Amino acid sequence: MFKFPQGLYVDVRIEETFDTKISFKKLELEAQKVRTNKGAFIRIFDGNRWYYSSTTDVEGIQEHIDALAKMAAPNPDILQHPLVQAFEVHQDTLLRHDQDSVTAIPVQKKQQLMESYLALITDPAVVHHTSYYVDNKTIKSFYSSKGSAITFDKQTCGIRLTLEIACGENKDQVTVSKAAENFAGMQGLEAFITEEVNKSVAFTRDAQPVVPGEYTVLLSPEATGVFTHESFGHKSESDFMVGDETMKAEWALGKAIGQELLTIIDDGGESGGGYTPYDDEGTKAAKTEIISRGILTGRLHSAATSAALEEPLTGNARAMNFEFEPIVRMTTTYIAQGNRPLADIIAEIDDGIYVDTVKHGSGMSTFTLAPARSYKIEKGRITTPLKISVITGSVFETLAEVDAVSSEFKLVTFVGGGCGKMEQWPLPVGFGGPYTRVKKLKVQ
Amino acid sequence: MKQEFIVIREKETAARVQNTRINAVRRKDIVKKGVRVYENGKIGISGAIGDISDDVLVQGAVENLAAGIDYPYPLTENTKDHRNYNAKPMTSEELVDLAESILSTLRRDYPDFSFSETIAAYEIDMEMRNTAGLDLKYSDAICYLGLILKEKKTANLFDGFISCDGRQFDLDKFWDITHQVLEAYRTPVALPPGDTLPIISFDTSGTLDFLRKSLNGERYATGSSLFSGKMEQQLFNEKITVEINRNPLSWPKPFFDMEGVVLKDDRYPLIAAGKLVGVFTDKKIAAQYNLPHTGAAGGEYDDMPGIDASRSTPLPLRFKSDSTDLKSALKGQPAILVIASSGGDFTPDGSFAAPVQVSLLFDGEKVVGKLPEFTMRSHLYKMMGEDYIGTFDNDILYLGDLPTQLQCCCMTIVR
Structure with a gap:
């Protein structure tokens, strides 16, 4: 298919995307967009430096390979380079969405579904709303000079509602989102939407300012997902560790960093936003236990970090799209299911905070959660809605503060957001988990 | 057609x-x-x-x-x-x-x-x-x-x-400030005493993101903006001016909006001398709600143009520099120059809190050392009101030849 130059490692990733976006302002159709696009990312490695090219000229990929090859210095021993040796070789075709492809659903049907949901928003406190239905099907093809030839697909459908709520002087902008892997998964959301609108209006009407301080915090599965992603997920991305002896010592495998009830997993094979059956270097998805029963047992790797740290590949080299090179990213990352009923965990909290939904989070040395809806917990009961700017904790200490995880468990996927890492934002990821109790976090 | x-x-x-x-x-x-x-x-x-x-x-x-x-x-x-x-x-x-x-x-x-x-x-x-x-x-x-x-x-x-x-x-200017900043990173210092300290930010995007929500013409007209019904009212300190600024010399982006509108002098004021004087609109919102049209349509190349279109092209709001002498404005008080503050936010009514992961102590003329992490807290109306010190052209911290600003206000420090 391609003529790969001698003495160089080469791989080519071609992405063919189908996208629909149907936007509304209240009940009025605002835009209806259906697109098919194609782009490619080419990488060449000479043993010393990488050379990348991103192009929309898919017919001209060979010319891009040849141009990059001229910049590189051919290396007769390239196949013996530890990084090149680390690359897996697969020939596989994995098309899961031939039978339920969003490309086969008429756009009018997608529009009608959205209109039926928007008709449910009748509360006068919702003074305005904008919304969209979106779907994407991406077919990725990957070819390497080591012999890989992989084609797989990935599909997401979703809705996102932005509600403008005004209850007298109390105002808020609230986002409601839901996603699934196919159009059938977007049916029957009436109860979900009605409940979310009702909860959001009540929250806007009744929320009180929080008294800043340290609290025991109970996290919903959604908030647990953001917490896991920000408090520890980014720390497990091993590109931060390559060449850094202090980091390697601090995060040495085998170190105890949480209680025995805590297990954290990253799994590219899990369906949803983080589904990555092969990563963007052609590595097959793995289920990686980053933390097993409180002990640090794994890290997330690209081929480069795997070779540098001499640890197994995990299939976490991901690019946001064809414009970027793969870097180490999470896929679907979650705290494993616990064995205690939620009711028992809440009952033990005398004075705490329950975080239901989250606007965003971040994960440097101090990680943050900015709650959308949160509530006071008093004597074992969830009570008053609270306005909170931000919840923070130290990534070095907080996992040890997790003292309960529930038997109730849920993974979640949204549309209209994702994970950011420097220039590559937003990358779809999956997250979630059980209800999680953290003994002590700072709340502002 | x-x-x-x-x-x-x-x-x-x-x-x-x-x-x-x-x-x-x-x-x-x-x-x-x-x-x-x-x-x-x-x-x-x-x-x-x-x-x-x-x-x-x-x-x-x-x-x-x-x-x-x-x-x-x-x-x-x-x-x-x-x-x-x-x-x-x-x-x-x-x-x-x-x-x-x-x-x-x-x-x-x-x-x-x-x-x-x-x-x-x-x-x-x-x-x-x-x-x-x-x-x-x-x-x-x-x-x-x-x-x-x-x-x-x-x-x-x-x-x-x-x-x-x-x-x-400009490599000379780059090295001049980079040497100064990296030396400061090597010099740990303690937070100055006091519960409230002057905070200097060169990144005003958090505040502007919140203002962008509140100055949206559609939100204003439908009653969901924090500023709804407050046109011509004094919202902030009278020094403060916030404008749409599409001058590429200020921000290297196109000088026109996604409906092809070019603003007079590439600018349109929304807050002037602390008063609310306008909200931003595209052609549709201006017509629908009888508001002045401000050429604010955004969106991707193949999107329907609109003011709520794409986050990838946020409306270029900018504070106008209103003060000139940062050293005098600080009146000899040490200040905190925020380098990295990630994850903070406003509540819908304007309360603000944010962790500061990286900051430097600033003595009025130069950075002198790296401070420990802390959290800063305030409220929009305090930051932009009684606690506002000023927005200055940045001639202290060279960040390239695009004009940048330093904004200074006092905030509560949580250690």
């Missing part, structure tokens, strides 16, 4: 940096095209990445008319404005040479740090034209350096940033 064409061509050469060495060179060459057709008060849109022919795209846009989307607004007509803000872009070779030179100095002089991320040269040409005589073209080229730094002795993901963006790269 009127037709409108948008073409964006982007080229980039980026040196990708890991552990203070270039580990990859990336080239991008991307074309994006959008076409709109207008007929009987309706709009049809199509678009593609790649150099697809106009005929194919027009055909797609005509088919999209069947969706029946209303657009009964006059097109921007008979306006020709071609602007090139950098006729001599940096070449790929120059960029790689520059990156090698900077990294070599960093390796030699700062072996206790490692630096990673990107040094890049970026070119953009954007055209918007229609069959009613609109003919706009924006060409520009910038180079940018954005390196995260990591102290080798810490176990943090990263410990700070150095950055520099501009049409030219």
